[in-house]
Each structure stands twice: as C-alpha cells, then as structure tokens.
Amino acid sequence: MDTIQVLDKKFKVSIPEAEILRSIDAVAERINHDMAGKNPLFLAVLNGAFVFAADLMRRITIPCEISFVKLASYQGTISTGKVTEVIGINENLSGRHIIIVEDIVESGLTIERMLDSLGTRNPASVEVCALLQKPDRLQVDINIKYVAIKIPNDFILGYGLDYNQQGRGLPDIYTLVSDEEEQSKNNENMKNIVIFGAPGSGKGTQSDLMIEKYGLGHISTGDVLRGEISRGTELGKTAKDFIDKGQLVPDSLIVDMLASVYDALGEHKGVIFDGFPRTVPQAEALKSMLAERGHKVAAMIELDVPEDELMTRLIKRGQESGRSDDNAETIAKRLDVYHKQTSPLIDWYESEGIRHHIDGLGALDRIFGDICAVIDNL
Ligand code: AMP
Numbered sequence: 042m043d044t045i046q047v048l049d050k051k052f053k054v055s056i057p058e059a060e061i062l063r064s065i066d067a068v069a070e071r072i073n074h075d076m077a078g079k080n081p082l083f084l085a086v087l088n089g090a091f092v093f094a095a096d097l098m099r100r101i102t103i104p105c106e107i108s109f110v111k112l113a114s115y116q117g118t119i120s121t122g123k124v125t126e127v128i129g130i131n132e133n134l135s136g137r138h139i140i141i142v143e144d145i146v147e148s149g150l151t152i153e154r155m156l157d158s159l160g161t162r163n164p165a166s167v168e169v170c171a172l173l174q175k176p177d178r179l180q181v182d183i184n185i186k187y188v189a190i191k192i193p194n195d196f197i198l199g200y201g202l203d204y205n206q207q208g209r210g211l212p213d214i215y216t217l218v219s220d221e222e223e224q225s226k227n228n229e230n231m232k233n234i235v236i237f238g239a240p241g242s243g244k245g246t247q248s249d250l251m252i253e254k255y256g257l258g259h260i261s262t263g264d265v266l267r268g269e270i271s272r273g274t275e276l277g278k279t280a281k282d283f284i285d286k287g288q289l290v291p292d293s294l295i296v297d298m299l300a301s302v303y304d305a306l307g308e309h310k311g312v313i314f315d316g317f318p319r320t321v322p323q324a325e326a327l328k329s330m331l332a333e334r335g336h337k338v339a340a341m342i343e344l345d346v347p348e349d350e351l352m353t354r355l356i357k358r359g360q361e362s363g364r365s366d367d368n369a370e371t372i373a374k375r376l377d378v379y380h381k382q383t384s385p386l387i388d389w390y391e392s393e394g395i396r397h398h399i400d401g402l403g404a405l406d407r408i409f410g411d412i413c414a415v416i417d418n419l
C-alpha cells in the first residue's frame with residue numbers, strides 16, 4: 042500500500058485519476074445531451090470544485106458559461122456545518138439554466154442553502170453536478186441530478202479537496218489510512234530476522250552492523266543468559282551449568298523468557314534474533330509468539346562457515362574475550378550440539394520459504410553486503 046503523509050495524517054489512493062476522468066466523461070456526456078440548446082451557466086463552488094470544474098468544462102461540448110462562487114466548507118476532517126453567504130454571482134440568473142458544480146455533497150445542507158438562494162433569482166432551472174457524493178450522509182431532501190462518483194463515508198483528499206488546505210493539487214483521490222491499516226502495514230514492513238549459524242560464524246559481528254544500518258532491535262539469548270548469570274538469578278544459575286558444558290539450555294527455560302524479552306523492546310522496526318532459535322521447538326515457539334502479536338520472522342539468514350575456520354575463530358575469541366565456554370573442549374561440544382540439535386533448523390526454515398544462505402567465509406564487508414541484499418529485498 043502506497044501512502045502519503047499530509048500534515049499529521051497518512052492517506053492512500055482510493056480513486057485513481059484515470060477513474061475520476063472516466064466518471065467525468067460520463068457525467069459530461071449526460072449534460073451535453075440534457076442541456077443542448079440551453080446555454081447553461083455553470084456555477085462552480087470554490088475552493089474544492091476548481092479542479093473538477095476545469096476537467097468538466099473541457100468535456101462540455103455545447104455552448105455554455107461558467108462562473109465561480111464561494112462558500113465556507115471544511116475545517117479539518119469534520120464538517121463544521123457552518124455555511125456562510127454565497128458570494129460572487131454577478132450574472133443575471135433570470136431565465137437561465139443553472140448547474141451548480143460541487144466537488145462533494147455530504148449532508149446536502151450547503152447545496153440546499155444555495156438552491157434556496159438561487160431560487161429567489163428566477164432561474165429557468167437549477168441542477169447540481171457533484172464529482173462525489175456520500176449518499177449515507179445526505180440529511181435533506183434534494184435531488185443531485187449529476188453525480189460522477191458515489192463514495193462511502195470516509196474522509197477524502199486530493200483532486201481539489203483539502204485537509205486543512207493541503208493536498209488540493211493531488212491528481213488522485215485519497216482516503217485516510219486507519220490506525221489498524223497503519224499497524225498492519227508496520228507489521229508487514231517489520232523486519233524480524235533470525236541470524237543463524239554455528240558458534241563462531243559471525244552472527245554477533247554481523248548483527249552489530251545490521252543494527253547500525255537498519256536500526257533493528259537485537260535479542261541474543263546468549264547475552265540474556267550471561268546477564269542472568271552475572272546477576273546471579275535462579276535462571277542464571279541453572280543456565281550456567283549447561284553453558285559451561287557446551288550444552289543447550291533446556292527449551293522450556295528459553296521459551297519462557299522469550300515473550301518478555303521481545304515485548305520489553307517496545308515498538309520496533311524489526312528484531313534480530315541472534316543465537317535463537319537453536320532447536321525446532323524454539324523455532325515453533327518463536328513463530329507462535331510472533332503470530333500472537335501479528336508479527337512474523339521475515340528472513341532466516343544462514344551464515345555458512347567451514348568447521349576448521351569456526352574452531353580457529355572461537356579459540357581466538359576465547360583468548361581475547363575470556364568467555365568461559367570458548368575453550369577447545371567446550372567449543373568442540375558446542376559444535377557437536379550445533380550439528381545435532383540446531384542445524385535441522387536449516388531445513389525447517391527452508392520449508393517455511395524464508396531461508397537465505399550466505400557464504401560466511403571471507404571479507405566482513407562482502408558478507409555484510411550479501412546480508413544487506415537479502416534485507417533490502419524483503
Ligand atoms: P551464544 O552466546 O549464543 O553462543 O550462547 C552461549 C550459550 O548459551 C550456548 O552454548 C547455550 O548453552 C546457551 N544458549 C544461548 N542461546 C540459547 C538457546 N536459544 N537455546 C539454548 N541454549 C542457548
């Protein structure tokens with residue numbers, strides 16, 4: 042859905058220009074037929090009708106005249122209901138066939154007042170030609186003979202119609218985007234990404250670059266668990282035993298903390314899940330947790346790095362970071378756990394249709410470039 046921002050509101054196209062013009066063709070044809078030989082005088086109501094009047098006049102092929110009148114109309118999105126004097130009629134209307142040209146008829150009160158006012162000047166006939174009518178809103182018993190397009194009771198903009206004086210020049214007609222539509226559009230655009238790979242495949246490094254470039258949130262279950270350990274919580278104590286052995290922390294513990302960690306991020310454009318999910322049940326739990334919120338994983342990005350390179354990187358990281366589980370023995374165990382418990386997720390995400398394989402060996406920039414290509418195409 043393409044939207045435009047006008048002042049504080051978002052709008053989407055509801056009637057494209059081509060459709061507007063086709064409807065005007067039809068209405069003009071009727072007027073050409075009905076008013077032949079009557080030299081009608083069109084009274085176009087400013088400001089809104091100026092665009093409509095211009096397109097209508099170019100389709101009126103019989104002799105006719107046009108003049109512009111002014112009335113008060115809208116303020117914001119709610120009809121003020123206030124109508125001031127009709128100004129600008131200098132012609133003698135006696136015996137003339139008048140066609141009032143309006144952009145939109147809603148309650149009909151404005152038109153009714155105009156009809157009353159014009160009726161006192163002895164015209165031969167007075168008809169109304171409206172580009173748009175909201176039949177649901179009509180409050181008075183008046184006949185709008187020529188209506189180009191009937192529309193539901195939505196606030197509209199463009200093609201002469203304004204929102205606080207803005208948007209009159211838009212060639213199409215727009216309606217307000219509702220909060221629900223806005224929310225679902227945000228959800229559609231949300232880029233929740235699972236960054237996937239064996240320990241040492243570069244998930245953390247690439248996550249940092251993605252966060253910086255795309256402003257995404259970040260959930261690393263490993264970081265969350267290390268935080269629990271350093272705060273000495275019950276979860277931390279339990280997790281530490283598993284982590285130090287290079288084993289996975291049980292799914293139930295991870296899944297239990299997932300929703301609260303996710304919700305704690307608040308509003309976001311998307312989240313990178315780093316080191317999570319690590320098992321099929323975790324992936325399923327993630328999917329349903331997101332679905333409950335109207336969200337989803339947009340992509341699983343798999344960083345593929347050969348085993349010997351993973352070993353080299355993790356041993357080096359252990360020397361630099363001092364992470365207790367980055368020692369040769371635990372690393373070997375973690376890689377084994379990865380192959381047995383985590384790598385089945387490659388097929389799982391493949392069957393979800395959102396797996397993107399990336400060669401994780403090579404220059405950091407090239408790898409990041411490949412990741413960006415995936416994200417930019419979401
Ligand atoms: P990481 O920092 O992602 O390499 O995680 C370090 C350790 O934390 C892992 O070896 C696991 O013991 C534990 N861990 C992190 N994330 C998970 C997860 N999603 N499921 C189970 N255990 C995890």
